Amino acid sequence: MSDPRTAPDPDLVQLSKPMQIKSSIADLHRAPTGPRDRQLIYGEHVTVLREAGNWQLVRAEKDGYCGYVRSDVLGLRTDATHIVTARSSQAYEAADIKSADQIALSLGSRVTAQSETATFVETELGFIPRQHLHRVSDFAIDPVAIASLFLGTPYLWGGNSAWGIDCSGLVQAACLICNVPCPGDSDQQFDRLGDFVTEGTDYVRGDLLFWKGHVAFVSSPTVMLHANAGHMAVAEEDIKTGIARIAAQGDGPVTAHKRLALPSG
Incomplete structure (x- = not known):
């Protein structure tokens, strides 16, 4: 089917x-x-x-x-030259942070440069701070570092932006910035992301933990990072504590521990 x-x-x-x-x-x-x-x-x-x-x-x-x-x-579709790599940004009317802002942009938004200065990139939307942009061909190498940019972002079911995001949206945003193809929902991510790790293997930064209907990044051997309804935000918490809390909420045990393979070069 x-x-x-x-x-x-x-x-x-x-x-x-x-x-x-x-x-x-x-x-x-x-x-x-x-x-x-x-x-x-x-x-x-x-x-x-x-x-x-x-x-x-x-x-x-x-x-x-x-x-x-x-x-x-x-x-109309255009060919983007730059991608927003800050948690959020804005396009200004002029190359001046005191000028009027035109539109808010979330991490992952794609724009086309028309000209560049030392501090701003002029785009079809206006002037965006250069610090908030990277060329679309320049990929990050640490998905957890990207996911950490969202710490404190409100939890939103089905959310994919700096103004609200859910567990799978967070994983997808971080993976795509690192040039790791990633589907949108946690069950699809369970099927397609990473390799299964033998039960009892130590946690490594960048690993993924799955539950039925939920996914989290491992940010250190004892801490996980995820968008979750328990905190109603993107938050870090002790892995053992989080696993117990999620089980107590009725969401069951961890269904998989998987390890991402990041592209080389």
Whole structure:
């Protein structure tokens, strides 16, 4: 049986139209006006599969996730040159931090440079602080360091941004910045990320711990980092304490300990 998250009913597929997200953030819905499954952020590429009034069925290029977005969040696709690598940033009207800010941007947002100075990159949105951007070809090497940028971010079911994020959104954001392909939901991540580690093996920074419906990074041999509803935020906690707390909440035991393989070079 196909997964509707990545393979919608063929009868719904009428188009193959390349577009991108033009708003700071866009909810990806299971159906028009239906519940949010995930989110997309500025500059992410999508393919429009079907138009349905004010809604469009799209497939996200980053992970193949399908869902409906409002038509007004879509714009013409461009080739990004830079990606936001700060937890969040903003585009200013001028190359001046005292000028008006135009739009807020979450980590992972993709923009196109028009000119550069020592302190700002001019983009289609305005001027973005140079410190907040890296070229799209420059990848980070430590997903836990990227995930740590989100510490304190509110927990949001289906969230994928600096304004709200869930467990799988956090893992995906960190992996993609490190050039590790990563699906959007924790069950998909369980199936596709990393290699299983033998029970009893010591925890190593960057390892992943899975529960049914939850995932966490190992940030040190005794500490895990995750977006969770217990803290209602991205937080670090002692691994043993966290495992006991999650079990006491009725979410069961750890179902897997896996180790990521990061790309070389």
